[in-house]
Amino acid sequence: MPQPVEHDSPKAARILSATRELVFDHGIRKVTIAEIARAAGVGKGTVYLYWATKEDLLLDLVGRELVEGLNQVRRALEADPGLVRPGRLTALLLHTMLVPLLNQRLQAGDEDALRLMAYHTDSRDVFARAAPEALCTAVLDVLRQHGLVRKDRALSDQAYALHALLKGFFAVQTTAVFTGPPLDRDPGLVLAETVTTLLEGDSEPGEAVLGAAAEEVLAVFDRVCADIVEHLRSLAVGAPRG
Amino acid sequence: MPQPVEHDSPKAARILSATRELVFDHGIRKVTIAEIARAAGVGKGTVYLYWATKEDLLLDLVGRELVEGLNQVRRALEADPGLVRPGRLTALLLHTMLVPLLNQRLQAGDEDALRLMAYHTDSRDVFARAAPEALCTAVLDVLRQHGLVRKDRALSDQAYALHALLKGFFAVQTTAVFTGPPLDRDPGLVLAETVTTLLEGDSEPGEAVLGAAAEEVLAVFDRVCADIVEHLRSLAVGAPRG
DNA sequence: GACTGACCATCTGGGCATTTTGGTCAGTTG
DNA sequence: CAACTGACCAAAATGCCCAGATGGTCAGTC
Numbered sequence: 001m002p003q004p005v006e007h008d009s010p011k012a013a014r015i016l017s018a019t020r021e022l023v024f025d026h027g028i029r030k031v032t033i034a035e036i037a038r039a040a041g042v043g044k045g046t047v048y049l050y051w052a053t054k055e056d057l058l059l060d061l062v063g064r065e066l067v068e069g070l071n072q073v074r075r076a077l078e079a080d081p082g083l084v085r086p087g088r089l090t091a092l093l094l095h096t097m098l099v100p101l102l103n104q105r106l107q108a109g110d111e112d113a114l115r116l117m118a119y120h121t122d123s124r125d126v127f128a129r130a131a132p133e134a135l136c137t138a139v140l141d142v143l144r145q146h147g148l149v150r151k152d153r154a155l156s157d158q159a160y161a162l163h164a165l166l167k168g169f170f171a172v173q174t175t176a177v178f179t180g181p182p183l184d185r186d187p188g189l190v191l192a193e194t195v196t197t198l199l200e201g202d203s204e205p206g207e208a209v210l211g212a213a214a215e216e217v218l219a220v221f222d223r224v225c226a227d228i229v230e231h232l233r234s235l236a237v238g239a240p241r242g
Numbered sequence: 243m244p245q246p247v248e249h250d251s252p253k254a255a256r257i258l259s260a261t262r263e264l265v266f267d268h269g270i271r272k273v274t275i276a277e278i279a280r281a282a283g284v285g286k287g288t289v290y291l292y293w294a295t296k297e298d299l300l301l302d303l304v305g306r307e308l309v310e311g312l313n314q315v316r317r318a319l320e321a322d323p324g325l326v327r328p329g330r331l332t333a334l335l336l337h338t339m340l341v342p343l344l345n346q347r348l349q350a351g352d353e354d355a356l357r358l359m360a361y362h363t364d365s366r367d368v369f370a371r372a373a374p375e376a377l378c379t380a381v382l383d384v385l386r387q388h389g390l391v392r393k394d395r396a397l398s399d400q401a402y403a404l405h406a407l408l409k410g411f412f413a414v415q416t417t418a419v420f421t422g423p424p425l426d427r428d429p430g431l432v433l434a435e436t437v438t439t440l441l442e443g444d445s446e447p448g449e450a451v452l453g454a455a456a457e458e459v460l461a462v463f464d465r466v467c468a469d470i471v472e473h474l475r476s477l478a479v480g481a482p483r484g
Numbered sequence: 485g486a487c488t489g490a491c492c493a494t495c496t497g498g499g500c501a502t503t504t505t506g507g508t509c510a511g512t513t514g
Numbered sequence: 515c516a517a518c519t520g521a522c523c524a525a526a527a528t529g530c531c532c533a534g535a536t537g538g539t540c541a542g543t544c
Contacts, residue, residue: 011487033537043488045539054537109351109417153435160414160425161436165403168410172402175351183402193395194403198440253518275506285519287508296506 012050014040019061024101028058028112052237058116059123060235062102063228066130069096069103070225074218081214085205086149087196089139089217090162091188094169097132107132107167108174126231129224132170136163138220140199146213149199158199165194254292256282261303266343270300270354294479300358301365302477304344305470308372311338311345312467316460323456327447328391329438331381331459332404333430336411339374349374349409350416368473371466374412378405380462382441388455391441400441407436 018039022031033054037044051057073092077083083092097103105113117124128134137159143149149158169191183190205213260281264273275296279286293299315334319325325334339345347355359366370376379401385391391400411433425432447455 009486032535034535037489044537045488046486048538049487052538153439156425157427157432157435160429160432161407164410164414164433165407165436166410167413168406168408171409171413172406183398185399187402190399190402191406193399194407194440197395198436274504276504279520286506287519288517290507291518294507 009050011040011042011046015042015047015050015057016061016064019057020101023058023061028102028105028110028116048237050237051235055116055120056235058102059120060232062106062113062116062127063123063232063235065100065102066127067225067228067232069100070130070221070228072096074221074225077214077218077221081207081210084143084148084210084214084217085196086140086143086199087192087194089143090166090195091192093132093135094166094188094191097166098170098173104174107170123231123235126228130228132166133159133163135220135224136166138224139217142216142220143199143213146205146209146216147201148205148209148213150201161198162195165191165198251292253282253284253288257284257289257292257299258303258306261299262343265300265303270344270347270352270358290479292479293477297358297362298477300344301362302474304348304358304369305365305474305477307342307344308369309467309470309474311342312372312463312470314338316463316467319456319460319463323449323452326385326390326452326456326459327438328382328385328441329434329436331385332408332437333434335374335377336408336430336433339408340412340415346416349412365473365477368470372470374408375401375405377462377466378408380466381459384458384462385441385455388447388451388458389443390447390451390455392443403440404437407433407440 015036019031019036022035022039033047034044036057037047040047047057051060073096076092077089083089097107102113106117117127137155140149140159140162141155144151144155144158169187173187257278261273261278264277264281275289276286278299279289282289289299293302315338318334319331325331339349344355348359359369379397382391382397382401382404386393386397411429415429
């Protein structure tokens, strides 16, 4: 079951939400603790009751975004197991990685966001498991076992290709080197069709298969989610860090 | 026929080659005219006999790289028309856009390279035609007409997807956000297989079809190439610029 | 015991002096 | 005479310094 990551204290929650907004406005670099405290209506010291460092606060935010995104996918998948089909699922992943602010910046190669990760190897390793490259491999493995993905190519090749495809769709939408041709259709749909052509077999899978696969994919997400939530605890104040 | 873009004067050629090396070593930003002149064994003033501006010199270099890359593909295609098959051709394009220095920087989003283009709209527009996004559309159109690409999806969708795929493979190879899984196989091969699955039909095309398609694709490249060569002339000294 | 804000050491960034750089041109060379 | 050069200049970039801002602390308040 999707667990929303609520903070125990309402003040901590307000601090998180203020941080999110300010990062959205000014970017990671420009945001200051004083500003955050003011926007949250608390004293500066209060921030340090919940996080030992400004960086820990930001990492916490990243983690929560990832959990939120994963939970979004999980809710959708629970409501409609048909979304496990590779095409649908990939489009869903694209959406969840395109929307959350910090994850988007990370994927887009934002310098400040990358630096943040660079010095916190423990957080980076945990968060990496929710990154598209990791999810692609994990999910494809499950889908292959359930016959929802063709097996005429090696898993590693398929995962590599799918990850590149996802990254490409993301890059085209976020960074335009030359002015590309405008697409009148929803890129998510085009991605879905592309993945379908690329990975799905000819036979229409039955409801039972879809349900079982969805269940297992949910379990994968669940574990990643749980690990991140677990890690978020270590970002709480007083915990030792590397 | 592939035309190598030799400069009339041997000194100009030396300047170009010195510039290429220095840009490779120090990057666009750090390279200076004095340095270039010294490396080429000429006086500073000599550089300005052939290019009105440092930027024109760099743009010239970009154009020559593009022409060189296109010619490489053309030579390969002339030697083996079987390379027009979508998978092969895409892999070839990936290679030619991954290797040339300045084009690589452009595609990777290098700030200096992008700034260079930003202020020279005329060069940018010409060079854009040799960019992957443009070539994808142009080439796919031809391949569809020759039955080498399935027509179950709209051309614009296929072009968008192919471009994203190409960009993704490029991005994965050049910029690793999180440390991705190492692939033991040649990514170019994986790309080729992926595109094949994505675009090629079931029937094996005959030699005649391949030859005819190759011919037409060559013509497309030829025209783009010619336009760039033509534009390079306008970068020669004394020409008016915007 | 949750919370605050004045306080401190450290860091950032804006302004300025200095150096470097793109570009010119009078003069040299062959 | 035509190709070429390098001293020269204005403009841009670089490095430097210090005032002001910032992350983090803690004695004290509620």
